[in-house]
Amino acid sequence: MQHLIDRFISYVTIDTESDAHSPTTPSTAKQLDLANLLVHELQAIGLTEVTIDEKGYVMGTLPSNVDHEVPTIGFVSHYDTSPDFTGKGVSPQIVRNYDGGDIVLNAEKNIVLSPSYFEDLLLYKGQTLITTNGLTLLGADDKAGLTEIVSAMEYLVQHPEIKHGKIRVGFTPDEEIGRGADFFDVEQFGAQWAYTMDGSQLGELEYENFNAAGAKITFKGKSVHPGYAKGKMINSMLIANDFINALPKHEIPQETEGYEGFFHVTGLNGSLEETHLELIIRDHDRAKFEARKALVLQISADINARFAAQFGEDICIAEVKDQYYNMREKVEPMYFIVDLAEQAMRELGIEPLIKPIRGGTDGSRLSYMGLPCPNIFAGGHNFHGKYEYVPVESMQKAVDVIVKIAELTATTKFQ
Known part of the structure; x- marks a missing residue:
């Protein structure tokens, strides 16, 4: 899992805070620092058709390795972080074999991440957690999603025995200020459906939003x-x-x-x-x-x-x-794409948590742009603030889900 940790930390230490008051896309030029790194990484792991446009939208292709027709699917995440709390100078802390007690994020300011307040922490006892230092957000929303998509594509490249169709990946700016899908070229993306890796708790699977x-x-x-x-x-x-x-x-x-x-x-x-x-x-x-x-x-x-x-x-x-708008209207006619993700989780021993999103993702707008796009967990908790954390094991399981969905798409007969 160290490779996953290293990749995630390399992303979160780049400041990509978006700005709702800026008229440009991306709304902050610093977002392109990570966008350009992602382009380099996609090329380095062996993806083709890797592009970045003048608005900062990054796309890439993992070609099919089967000789039969398979629907083209996609995975999407955003690389900006919320302006609700500073993302400058992120300095992650790694807590290995979490013991279920309080985690001191910042001793000087007495900032403590405690299960007495954040009960979900107890779900991850014995696991490796990545937290903030109490002074910034972490950026797991949605750099955990970025990490998982890139790592899953890398794994599929390295394991050609796993059969899959054509897979497209897309990374967007400015999702946190509601503009992530503004210039997303659905036709260029060319997928029949996609999944955003932008949920929270392990097992979350969402096709309804506000x-x-x-x-x-x-x-x-x-x-x-x-x-x-x-x-x-x-x-x-x-x-x-x-x-x-x-x-x-x-x-x-x-x-x-x-x-x-x-x-x-x-x-x-x-x-x-x-x-x-x-x-x-x-x-x-x-x-x-x-x-x-x-x-x-x-x-x-x-x-x-x-x-x-x-x-x-x-x-x-x-x-x-x-x-x-609520993506349910656009996803329900293709509910099999939710079933597919649910099956992937169950085959991996993950209990799906199908529930409405109390928020929105790029997927909600993309669904109305012709790309049905349910949302899958990325693993993080307490987004947009200093108490944010992500269990590394949840990120690894999200990688496994992406790989399994790719495999199932290539072996399922769709009507």
């Missing part, structure tokens, strides 16, 4: 000397607070699970004269999703009606944009 929208809301105000403000001042920050309080109180990320949707305030800044609120809207059910968007617009309309006489124009301007 419908997602983002809202940007601007609140206007009127500045008047506070000593003479009665009936005249309008404080835009307080109106923003009223807006937030009008949302369903318990429909927030920290109080929802499973198929429950939510509203989530992601940004709030302003002054008396103007305040800006950023909000994301999530729900698996399309009708409930549309109702959530409608509620945002209705609250805005109610505020405008309340201040119409005093302000004279709209005081609350809401812009709501869809981001991605």
